[in-house]
Amino acid sequence: MLILHCPCCGIDADETELTPGGTAHLKREGPGSSDEAFERYLFLRENPRGVHFERWRHAHGCGKWFHAARCTMTLEVFGTYSAQTHAPPREILDRIAERRPQERREVA
Amino acid sequence: MSDVATPLADASFDGFVSVSEAPRTGMISLRGDLSDTALREVCGAVTGAAFPASRGASLDGSHGVLWMAPDEVLLLVAPGSVPDSLDRIGTALSDRHHLAVDVTDARALISVDGLGVRDVLAKLTPADVSPGNFGPGELRRTRFAQVAAAFWMPTEDSARVICFRSVATYVFDLLCHAAAPGGEVGYYR
Ligand SMILES: [Zn+2]
Numbered sequence: 001m002l003i004l005h006c007p008c009c010g011i012d013a014d015e016t017e018l019t020p021g022g023t024a025h026l027k028r029e030g031p032g033s034s035d036e037a038f039e040r041y042l043f044l045r046e047n048p049r050g051v052h053f054e055r056w057r058h059a060h061g062c063g064k065w066f067h068a069a070r071c072t073m074t075l076e077v078f079g080t081y082s083a084q085t086h087a088p089p090r091e092i093l094d095r096i097a098e099r100r101p102q103e104r105r106e107v108a
Numbered sequence: 109m110s111d112v113a114t115p116l117a118d119a120s121f122d123g124f125v126s127v128s129e130a131p132r133t134g135m136i137s138l139r140g141d142l143s144d145t146a147l148r149e150v151c152g153a154v155t156g157a158a159f160p161a162s163r164g165a166s167l168d169g170s171h172g173v174l175w176m177a178p179d180e181v182l183l184l185v186a187p188g189s190v191p192d193s194l195d196r197i198g199t200a201l202s203d204r205h206h207l208a209v210d211v212t213d214a215r216a217l218i219s220v221d222g223l224g225v226r227d228v229l230a231k232l233t234p235a236d237v238s239p240g241n242f243g244p245g246e247l248r249r250t251r252f253a254q255v256a257a258a259f260w261m262p263t264e265d266s267a268r269v270i271c272f273r274s275v276a277t278y279v280f281d282l283l284c285h286a287a288a289p290g291g292e293v294g295y296y297r
Contacts, residue, residue, distance in 0.1 A: 008178055009163060009249075016233035018248055029189040062177040 004056060008064035020030050021055030025068045025087060047071050051096055053088055056080075069096060109184050112187075115276035125222030127280065130268060133170060134185040135215050136193055139248060140206030142179060151202035154193040164249040165260035174260065174270075175249045182258075182270075187212060195291050199278030200221035201221065216276030220283055221266040226296035229259065231286040239264075 001013040011017075014023065031039040044105045052072050067085070069078040069092050083090050114131065120128035136154075140147050148159040151173050160175045161167035167173075167184070174182040185193050190210050197208045220228055229237045235250040242248060242261070249258040257271040257279060271279045285291075 011163070011248075016234050055243070059254050061249045063180075064177060 001064060002070075002075060002077075003065040004066075004068050004070075004077060006058040006064070007066050007080050007082055008058060009062035011058070011061055013058055013061055017058065019059040021056045021057055021065065024053040024055045024083075051078070051100065055083065071100075112264045115273045116218070116280055119280060121284040121287065123284065123289055125202075125220055125224050125228055125287045127220075127283045127287055128219050129280070130188050130219045131170070131219040133212070133217055134193070135185040135211045136183040136185065136190060136197070136208055137180065138197065138206065139178075139180045139185060140204060140207045141159040142175075142181065144201075146204065147152060147206065148166075148213055148297050151181060151183060154189070154196055155247075156240045157297060160247070163246055163248070165258075167244060167262065174258070176247070176249060176258070182211075209238050212231065212275050214225075215268055215277070216271055216273050218269045218271075218280055218283060219266065219275075220269060220287070223265055223266050224294070225261070225265055227293040228283060230296070231291075231293070232282055233257070237296070241286045250290075252279055255279065263287075 001078060003012050004018060006013050023045055026041060029038045048072060050071055052071065054068050055065060056068050065083040066080050067083050068080045069088060070076060078095045081089050081092055114129055114132050116129035118129050119230070120126065131240050135162045139246065151159055155168065155173050157166045157168040157172040160173050160182065164175045165172065172184050174184065176182050180235060183193065187247040190212055194208055194210060210228055226237045233250045233263065235248050244263060245262045247258060247260045251257060252271065255275045255278060257269055259269045261267050269283065271295060
């Protein structure tokens with residue numbers, strides 16, 4: 001059972017109230033981009049056994065999108081944050097570093 | 109003129125709590141900037157209720173303002189006053205980006221009344237309905253079994269459930285089943 005705090009409405013939402021939206025912080029490659037760049041954007045994912053940054057939608061609640069940082073192996077949730085950003089906020093990265101000192105994450 | 113048919117034809121059921129279709133209520137979905145004074149004032153003017161805080165249900169009798177999302181409220185008004193209310197909203201917010209739609213006949217409203225109402229809700233929704241977490245004055249948007257729904261509690265022993273009209277019978281049947289005699293849980297009382 002996964003419970004994520006929706007930062008838009010403040011509800012601790014059960015997974016079944018949410019719709020997953022895949023990897024967060026992807027830069028869309030638009031018209032004019034190379035085939036390699038578009039392929040990377042559309043298909044190629046790092047998919048580590050560990051910390052992921054994801055998009056979620058509170059579909060059966062307030063209907064808004066937000067981001068979550070969690071470990072897909074242990075289901076530990078490091079936090080959720082606004083979708084109106086290009087990168088995870090400092091506090092989320094600090095919490096991950098604190099909990100996973102040996103794990104080096106690079107975020108675009 | 110054709111007769112207005114409510115989604116459940118005034119159906120009712122007596123279990124360990126009663127489940128019944130609430131009297132037809134005018135509903136206006138309003139989206140816009142909820143921090144805007146003009147928006148808040150016109151909501152109060154058409155419903156007679158104070159503007160709710162986040163996740164709040166502010167009601168004066170059967171009329172009121174339900175907080176649905178950071179940019180959305182649902183106004184409950186008398187069915188006959190919907191056109192006039194829409195006019196007043198349109199006038200008050202004419203120079204502001206907003207959306208106001210009559211959803212009266214696109215939603216169903218169901219009353220659940222009696223001791224044990226929290227148990228009935230808890231059987232159907234993943235929302236935390238414990239007294240310490242949810243009570244009168246609040247609105248919760250969630251799901252009931254497989255469909256989207258929202259509910260609030262006018263009192264400790266009653267709830268109102270709103271869902272889409274297309275799933276009204278499904279939600280009504282769910283509630284009746286959860287409230288069937290012999291299905292008492294007794295957890296929340
Ligand atoms: Zn939410």
